[in-house]
Amino acid sequence: MMPPLTKGHLHMTSLASTIAADIQPIRHSSIPAKVGLALALTALADWLFYGERIGLSLSLFAIAIAVVSVLFNHAALDLRRAWTSAAVLVAGLVPAVEELNPLSFLILVAALLMALLLATNPETTELVERARALRNFILLGPFRFFPDVLQIFNMSAFTRGIALWLLPAALGTVFVALFAAANPVIEQWVSLLNPKIILDYVSIPRVLFWTMMLALVWPFIHVRWRRKKVVTADVADVPLPPPLPPLVSAEFLGPSTILRSLILFNLLFAAQSILDGLYLWGHVALPANMTYAAYAHRGAYPLIATALLAAAFVLVAMRPGGPAEKSAVIRPLVYLWVGQNVLLVASSILRLDLYVDIYMLTYWRIAAFIWMGLVALGLILIVARIALDRSNRWLVSANLIALTIVLYSCSLMNFDAFIADYNIAHSQEGTGKGVQIDVYYLARLGPQALPAMEKLIPLRTDVNNLARWRDQLVETQHLDMAWRAWGLRTWRLQRRLDAEARGQSGSQPAG
Template sequence: MTSLAPADATEIQPATTSSLPFKLAIVLALAALADFLFYNAWIGLSLAVFAIAVAGGSWLANRTTLDRRSTLVGAIVLLVGLVPAIEEVNTVSILFVIMALALGLLLATNPDTTTLGDGARALRNLFLFGPFRFFLEVLQIFSLSSFTRGIAAWFLPAVLSIVFIALFAAANPLIEQWVTLLNPKLILDYVSVGRILFWAMMLALIWPFIHVRWRKRRAKAVAEAAEQEPAVAARAEFLGAPTILRSLILFNVLFAAQSVLDALYLWGHAALPAGVSYATYAHRGAYPLIVTALLAAAFVLVAMRPGGPAEKSPVIRLLVYIWVGQNVLLVASSILRLDIYVAIYLLTYWRIAAFIWMGLVALGLVLIVARIMLERSNEWLVGANLIALTSVLYMASLVNFDAIIADYNVTHSREMSGKGVQIDVNYLSQLGPQALPAIEKVMQLRPNEACLVGRRDRLLERQRLDMASWRTWGFRSWRLQRRLDAQAKDPAKDPAKDLAKSPAAG
């Protein structure tokens, strides 16, 4: 390691475009090492090995700007921080490794850190903003010529298209089959949605330690502004109208393919190809498609930001409207898929929450279109979504979900309807006293089941205790008690008896 004598020479100069390919190669190598060490594997000594590798990569990428003494101190801090992880990997030791890496990097590469406040601000920027820099700064590589700038304009559309295809393949067995035909060994044995996301996360986390950029003091920031103009231009071109237009064309084509398949097989009930069952097609796609819609919404917000280059383009606005419409249809398909799943496997609190969440996602997409059409700010969009969320949560607080879940599960169970799954009495009893009317229906089908009687009696006792004092009184519990009292006085009015006499129940 070479020590630079002049004091000002220890300043970190902005990385030039010629150094970025070398740094990118280091980051890719470290991401590959992380894949080898961590993906689908238990973490132990591998954490310390990876931390040392990251520190070595950081030294290799920034060695010309380092001071020998501060680098030695940073290395000692790192080694001390690795000791707990070598002893035992747990939450605390992982935090020590992360902080030791950050402090070691700070000591070795940031001469502006003279006070505790400077260090705290630098670490805040490293952890809060550092992981978001990779996908923007790496595109500085493509600013070397008009040809490479053209490639850069396709970088974002291509990457996001691959992500969307991976999500569609996870949600749709037909698309999965088509993707598999491209290269079965690569797709099935190695590449997966989880692995792609793992690599993206590791690249974003490692990049700040390799391409080091601390926030400068104001005087230095002014002096460096001129040198950073090419990078700013590259980022502007990266998010410019040509890139957004290319992205929207590709995305609309991809989403149209998924929408056509859903229209044929999910909504139209067309005959599926051999080897693909309707249940498989309907059940597996609800949650990946919601993730897809959320990514789409994030892209629209970035692409159509107020004052951005794409906001005034009629063609881009039309493509955005079409794409958002396709995303709303995608959310509707997700709701239908979940509805089919619930019809077979019955209701739970999480499935009700999924229905509500999907509705909010659809509403959020509509509000994004409203923001664009009305030319409102992102603050208006956030406020509208918060109002919608608050309203939905307020209404949900007034709904007796315990009774709805219990009644639905009993009515649509195999014992009552002749299809679906059997009644889960354990889950019904966990819903509390509000499930008593539904449990009474079950008792008509299983009159001699002692376990069921015991559960009913415990819920009755809990209901009695809730009504015994004004401190635990609730209007919902009071309504339930009135129903139970009326049923006790006149058992002939019990609707469960009529259900028990139905042909399906027999």
């Protein structure tokens, strides 16, 4: 409808304008209910018509359309027009009930249209007006469904909603991808979202049928007749209306976005945590075509990447002085999410431990254990920073102190000997299960692997090959004992080798 015109004080003129108007304005609040009834009618049409022979079903469907139309347009009815419309509809139904053929079909459609026109459009009394109204209804009505449904949405709120969910959806997609790389169960779930698989279960002809039926039944539910209306008013020099307010711009990392992100992320991480609790910690039977090794030996590194990304988000979202830092709702969600990330790191450590049990220990795997521990400590320190209301500078300092302590401790560790002893103790030669020891890697560890190699020689059949590697390591050890290359660790190793040599010579019987 045209807004009312305001009479001014200067230069008033008379203006006659012809506009197109609706008898009944659109009430947005009723459109969702109408959409629901339109879908119900379409489902009824699917049941009555799709893949079936049509006869009485068409008459029943016409009656259903008439009932739904009266339900939503009863305000425009009066008793006389209602009885007239009912009589027209019954007259149109009789030939179709007698026998459905092209002629009775056309009569039924014409009766349904005429009954709707008589019941809901009292303004049209002349034959030409009714013909024009029916023409517009037939030509334009089927194309009104989607434009009318879009009026449900407040575009400003819709745009703001997209902005609020953009970051959660983007990061959520990244987390799902990382979880799929780390978890074969989630990978199977994600594979079900393949459009090709979905299309295998979707009938394109049936989708087109539903679309067509929605377009056909909608004009009978959401009735809008077009008519001409002449409006005459005195118009003055009305000041220009103020510009429309801009769309409400959502702060990219405001409390609303952070809250939505944390809710979504907690749900995603909970799914991963539950699966790990069932299969990794609880040893519940896995789905078919999936082995426990495949589940346990995947994804330690993607999960750590997930935890690091989560930590970065928390640092940005809960920045000191930020709008979300003091929120009583967001803070518990942050604590819960960080707790889930710590559990995620624990699962990563367990996965790596299971992997090492089978494929032995290496320097890189030790580094991974240490790195995962530092990540878990960093997450705990993030919670401490938020809870104690400290600055990011404090957080960086605490992490640097932890890193310094760890690196200093690692510098004092004899990883060569530790790796060699561990691999011998967990190898097929040492336990009767697992994989065989990698002699080449053992030799690459240097002279510190000599005690472990001495244990391995009696357990292997290729003694000559092992003896050759041992002799090379012994020669390297002698070179390291020179005063220029001397080190305390090398000296301790030499003392151990000398003691073992004396023990072996003392245990041999005198000849």
